[in-house]
Amino acid sequence: MTDKENADDDRRVGRRSRVLKIAGLTLAGALVLGVATAGWAYWHLNSNIKSVDIDSALGADRPAKAVTTPSAAASASASPVPTGSLNILVLGSDSRSGKENKALGGGSSTGARSDTAMVVHLDAGRTKATIVSIPRDTLVTRPSCPLSSGGSTSVAYNAMFNTAYSVGGPVCAVKTVESITGVRMDHYIEIDFAGFAKLVDALGGVTVTTTQDIDDDDSHLHLKKGTHHLDGTQALAFARTRHGIGDGSDLGRIGLQQTLVKALLTQISANDLLTDPTKLYEVTDAVTDSLTTDTGLDSLSELISLGESLKGLSADKVTTVTMPNVTAPSDPNRVVAKEPAASELWESLK
Numbered sequence: 001m002t003d004k005e006n007a008d009d010d011r012r013v014g015r016r017s018r019v020l021k022i023a024g025l026t027l028a029g030a031l032v033l034g035v036a037t038a039g040w041a042y043w044h045l046n047s048n049i050k051s052v053d054i055d056s057a058l059g060a061d062r063p064a065k066a067v068t069t070p071s072a073a074a075s076a077s078a079s080p081v082p083t084g085s086l087n088i089l090v091l092g093s094d095s096r097s098g099k100e101n102k103a104l105g106g107g108s109s110t111g112a113r114s115d116t117a118m119v120v121h122l123d124a125g126r127t128k129a130t131i132v133s134i135p136r137d138t139l140v141t142r143p144s145c146p147l148s149s150g151g152s153t154s155v156a157y158n159a160m161f162n163t164a165y166s167v168g169g170p171v172c173a174v175k176t177v178e179s180i181t182g183v184r185m186d187h188y189i190e191i192d193f194a195g196f197a198k199l200v201d202a203l204g205g206v207t208v209t210t211t212q213d214i215d216d217d218d219s220h221l222h223l224k225k226g227t228h229h230l231d232g233t234q235a236l237a238f239a240r241t242r243h244g245i246g247d248g249s250d251l252g253r254i255g256l257q258q259t260l261v262k263a264l265l266t267q268i269s270a271n272d273l274l275t276d277p278t279k280l281y282e283v284t285d286a287v288t289d290s291l292t293t294d295t296g297l298d299s300l301s302e303l304i305s306l307g308e309s310l311k312g313l314s315a316d317k318v319t320t321v322t323m324p325n326v327t328a329p330s331d332p333n334r335v336v337a338k339e340p341a342a343s344e345l346w347e348s349l350k
Helices: 003-048 054-058 070-078 099-105 163-181 193-202 232-240 250-270 277-288 300-309 341-348
Strands: 050-052 086-093 114-122 129-133 139-142 156-160 187-191 206-210 214-216 221-223 226-230 291-294 318-322 325-328 331-337
Touching: 003 277, 050 163, 054 163, 086 163, 114 163, 114 250, 129 250, 139 163, 139 331, 156 163, 163 187, 163 291, 187 193, 193 232, 193 277, 206 232, 206 250, 221 232, 226 232, 232 250, 250 318, 277 300
Parallel strands: 050 291, 086 187, 129 318
Antiparallel strands: 086 114, 114 129, 139 156, 187 291, 206 226, 214 221, 325 331
């Protein structure tokens, strides 16, 4: 081989070496950027979540935790995903705090109440669930609740159920539910107006079917009887409507909320979020940005674990009911628990 040929080979090797170095540096840079982006996304989503230490606030004066059955324990030991039964108090807050919540809520109400209250019971195995709606107009004995500022609220008799949140926040809401049901709430989840609307929009809307026309100027919802695909703002109005259906009471609104819950479960199942990282991030960001939980669910990893445990739960395996109730003797516009039916229902969830 001539000196010229040797020189040409050296130049080719040098070029290949430089190309490989550049490719390696580019790949390394992309990996670093990807890890940094993923790390920032995780931090951002994690920091979105607000939490309340309900366990510490309430201490030991609570119903006993449910005992995990042997079959559920065996399943749990075979998988890192939890499978035991669970009771979760889910509240929809009507807070007008912030520009978005005020615009979506309408009016200028101060403070916040539990506009929607549902006890979600997950059976052992997490393939079946029962969702019990508690009418916000239910008259209850509201127990004394500890306040974050110190001291406690007074016991209140014949108080509206949704005032518990008003006077003592999530802690008092949980204590009141546990007091009237005798059921331990394992977790607490709260979402506000803006968060709910964003969640529905992130999922691409939700499809519901109504059995009657809805004409409610207060919620700004006007729908003909039939099937409709709703965006986030419309879905929120659907959940809040009461004057345009039935007798205009909270019980009619609960029926719409239960329809909406099942429609949301169907829509979530239809979105294969695990194969669409962009959609997954959008949905997760929408949820966590307006979420308040107990400290047992206040991290992205804990929420993901809960979500993974519900993969086998479909809308047709979810039973929605309303706490058995009758008109309150003291006020025709309020209700009280119907006994013994209400107690029997709560007992079935222990």
